[in-house]
Amino acid sequence: MVDASGDSKSILLVGAGGIGAPAAWALALAGVRALVLVDEDAVELGNLHRQILFEESGVGHSKVVALAEALGREAPGLDVSWFEGRAAPSTVAELVGRAGVVIDATDNFPTRFLLADAAHLAGVPIVHAAAVRWQATVLGAAGHGKPCYRCLFEDVPSGALLDCATAGVAGPVCGVAGAVAADRAIRILDGDRTAVGTIVTYDGLTDRLRQIEVHPRANCALCGAEATIGTIDARRYTNAVTCE
Numbered sequence: 001m002v003d004a005s006g007d008s009k010s011i012l013l014v015g016a017g018g019i020g021a022p023a024a025w026a027l028a029l030a031g032v033r034a035l036v037l038v039d040e041d042a043v044e045l046g047n048l049h050r051q052i053l054f055e056e057s058g059v060g061h062s063k064v065v066a067l068a069e070a071l072g073r074e075a076p077g078l079d080v081s082w083f084e085g086r087a088a089p090s091t092v093a094e095l096v097g098r099a100g101v102v103i104d105a106t107d108n109f110p111t112r113f114l115l116a117d118a119a120h121l122a123g124v125p126i127v128h129a130a131a132v133r134w135q136a137t138v139l140g141a142a143g144h145g146k147p148c149y150r151c152l153f154e155d156v157p158s159g160a161l162l163d164c165a166t167a168g169v170a171g172p173v174c175g176v177a178g179a180v181a182a183d184r185a186i187r188i189l190d191g192d193r194t195a196v197g198t199i200v201t202y203d204g205l206t207d208r209l210r211q212i213e214v215h216p217r218a219n220c221a222l223c224g225a226e227a228t229i230g231t232i233d234a235r236r237y238t239n240a241v242t243c244e
């Protein structure tokens with residue numbers, strides 16, 4: 001049972017889709033008490049294969065509302081609240097600042113970098129989870145000597161990238177990403193420092209699950225000794241798409 005009472009122990013889950021839905025379910029059934037959902041999209045028929053907890057009857061309705069209702073049925077003791085909208089430069093600090101840990105289950109790089117920056121600046125640990133085709137990747141990040149998202153990926157990429165619309169994503173791979181992200185978030189709330197500073201990758205074609213230790217990058221713009229990112233500047237978060 002995770003003690004998630006009070007804002008500092010709540011989990012902020014950004015993205016209620018292919019990764020967010022299974023992550024939310026895992027968190028609810030694990031005994032997490034407080035969950036805040038953020039998403040701006042509606043349930044779509046073509047996404048139901050990976051966005052478990054949604055039903056055909058919910059198509060067209062708000063994802064966060066549909067997910068909150070489903071979680072209410074599965075885990076009545078869970079305190080679920082939601083923000084129907086995008087994690088934007090103007091809203092992210094308030095959302096992240098209240099959380100004990102953030103799960104980034106979003107579908108685009110600008111929002112990933114926005115969440116990474118906001119979490120680091122607020123001193124809140126964050127778990128980034130992504131999936132495309134048969135590959136899932138989960139990174140647990142935090143300050144205090146541990147790497148951040150920008151230590152690995154530096155800046156918002158530009159140009160043509162793989163996304164769900166063109167590359168596709170296997171539903172079970174999203175489930176793995178969501179489950180690993182939920183596991184990490186719970187461990188972080190429990191004070192387990194081994195839950196940050198590593199990447200877990202899963203290959204759905206070979207069943208290979210790997211854990212790779214990563215280290216802070218000395219010249220990282222966010223967490224390095226001479227970091228240049230000290231505030232949320234909306235101009236940093238533009239460009240291309242990714243997958244969830």
Ligand SMILES: [Zn+2]
Pocket residue numbers: 147148149150151152216217220221222223224
């Ligand atoms: Zn860094």
